Amino acid sequence: MPDQPHRILIVDDEPNMLHMLSSILKQAGFEPTCAEDARRALELVDDGDFDFILSDVRMPGMDGIQLVENLRSRRIDSIVILMSAYGNVGLALEAIRKGAYDYISKPFKTDEVVLTLRKAAEREKLRREVVRLKRRLLRTEGNPEIVIKSRVMRSVLETLHQIAGFDCSVLITGESGTGKELLAREAHTQSQFSHGPFVPINCGAIPGNLLETELFGHARGAFTGASNAKAGLFEEADGGTLFLDEIGAMDFSLQVKILRAIDTREIRRIGENTGRKVSVRILAATNEDLEPAMERGAFRRDLFYRLNVVHIHIPPLRERREDIVPLVEHFVSLYNRKMGRSVARITREAQDALLGYTWKGNVRELQNVVERAMILTTGDAITLESLPHDIRVSTSRIPGFTEQEETLSLKRASKELEKNFILRALNRTAGNRSQAAALLEISYPSLLQKIKDYGIT
Ligand SMILES: Nc1ncnc2c1ncn2[C@@H]1O[C@H](COP(=O)(O)OP(=O)(O)OP(=O)(O)O)[C@@H](O)[C@H]1O
Ligand SMILES: [Mg+2]
Known part of the structure; x- marks a missing residue:
């Protein structure tokens, strides 16, 4: 057992059960606290750190599954183990999908509870150790997929690592192809959400109303063709990171809904009346300058400030x-x-x-x-x-010169430059010589002569 006793919160509506578990666990070296329902449990969790939460599934008021959901949206990382009567195993499995660690079916032998808790503690200790080591390795060795040498990029990466542990929105800007998605993935890997999914969506590639459905999901029959209910990407990214790429392309009306979802940490599937709690970190990226878009009223300033809590700019190559x-x-x-x-x-x-x-x-x-x-x-x-x-x-260097040949001959240099400019002009006009001559501000016959002289085909 650990050097310090594990703190454990026991949640059950039956006083007898509470009493019995509490004394077994105390004997086994744990430090138990009891709660007679889920609401009380949440109050206690807000006040103190528990290593474990051992909860009944069926309880009046909030049940064990809702308790797991609530813990998750509060980012409580205690290990939750549920106790369920034989017929309720289905419910317990649902809770595991929502983030509970394990379940014990009732009735159980007393040493079974203790054993399950000890095994969970051991596994959890190992898991945390692996996460810690992985992060340390990435920090010292650096992610081999990210190659940078310039000072400006080193400081970009440093900022990214500094903010990785915080649950704040990040806006990544930079021209197309500068590595925005690569760095967004890195921000995810380094964060406390790294065990959750990384869900990217390109807001520019999907038309407005479809994008809303993609992000928020829909109820069954919410619109023609919605024959099944479907979870959106917010729900898919629960516990992880949602990467909103090309955010500048998002419809104005949808921007409000994104803002609301970020603020309330709650989303509503299209066609549903009640919200669902989600715990998602938002990263956004854009290759356009949002300032002009905000000025002409195409991008909401309030959303911009919400996303831009941390701004990472990747300079062009x-x-x-x-x-x-x-x-x-x-x-x-x-x-x-x-x-x-x-x-x-x-x-x-x-x-x-x-x-x-x-x-x-x-x-x-x-x-x-x-x-x-x-x-x-x-x-x-x-x-x-x-x-x-x-x-x-x-x-x-002066075009056409190799290192050994580099001289200060003005005559040669200007010739090479001329040749180089002609090549560029021809390239820019896709080989159209009269257009190229115009670009070069020389006459057409003169260009033809030079092409011949320089052996350009
Ligand atoms: N520093 C880097 N080291 C290694 N590979 C990089 C680096 N930066 C970018 N890349 C690679 O370049 C490609 C483009 O990067 P990425 O897709 O992240 O760019 P982007 O900014 O999201 O582009 P777009 O705006 O077009 O979506 C990817 O294959 C990525 O792996
Ligand atoms: Mg991209």
């Missing part, structure tokens, strides 16, 4: 170029594993080109470029030739 090469290496080893390849290097020219590019699609674009390059190369290196044209022409 072009503002943290130090991350580019480590990311490329990460994706190379990822695709090496996936494709059974052994690409080992990225040539200097290829690296320069990758570093000079603007990456409008951010990390996702980079990942796609690496995948494509690995399909195109047969050797053990990613070369300049295996990169898309757009990237090849945008090296950060």
Whole structure:
């Protein structure tokens, strides 16, 4: 048994039962407290910490299942064990689905109760230890799926870890492909909700009224086609994290309902009159600036403030170029594993080109470029030739110069620059030469001559 006696709350409407359990458990080294109904139990729980709650299922007023639900929405993490008479095992199983730990069927032998409690304590101790160790490992070693080197991203991740333990809403902003979902998952993994589910939903991909049904669920017959009742994503995410992606795309009318759900921690299925308690942490993300949307009245300011309790901004890749090469290496080893390849290097020219590019699609674009390059190369290196044209022409050094050749010849540099600009212009106009000439502000015949001179095909 533990160094300190386990505190246990016993809930039963039969005084005899309370009395008997209390004295058995005291003898076994526990520290019992009794409650004659669920309401009283909740009062006691609010005042004190219990390691265990041992409760009857059938009780007048609030029953054992409602008690479990209530404990859960209050985030009480005591281990709940239910006692149910033979015929009520179905109810006990329902309670387990709702978060109870185990049940004992009545009538039981006294040592059975003690044994069940001890086993639960042992398992719980191990579980907590595993969670603790996992978190520590992730914190010290870092999640290997997240690759960052730049100082700005290190501080982003640090903030994320600092707030992970709090039950506050977080708004993650950043351009498309910067890693908002990846960081949202990390925020979930590091949080106290990590044993619950992570449920993502892209608010921009589903039309308004359907989105409402997805999120809140519906009663049977709530609308044509609703032949069965269905739980929504809020309920699915109960005990975990709901990730509202592209929140800026959400209908104005639905925003009110989200706000209410966050404030009251209660949702109502469409077509139902009573609310249901849910315990969900909300993470939201957007790649658009919500300020203009709020100004034109398309996004609710009150919801914004509710979501934006903590704001995490992921800067675009072009503002943290130090991350580019480590990311490329990460994706190379990822695709090496996936494709059974052994690409080992990225040539200097290829690296320069990758570093000079603007990456409008951010990390996702980079990942796609690496995948494509690995399909195109047969050797053990990613070369300049295996990169898309757009990237090849945008090296950060003077275009076309390799490191060894870099000179201060103005004549050569301006030639290379000219060639590079022509390539870019042709690329931008999909090969249309007269449009390209216009972009370059030179005459059409002059462009044709240069194309010939530089050997551009
Ligand atoms: N720092 C990183 N380390 C490793 N992989 C990353 C990193 N950032 C992003 N990625 C990868 O890039 C891809 C895009 O990331 P993610 O889907 O999280 O972006 P997003 O910001 O949600 O994009 P969108 O706005 O388009 O939904 C994913 O495959 C993700 O794993
Ligand atoms: Mg995303």
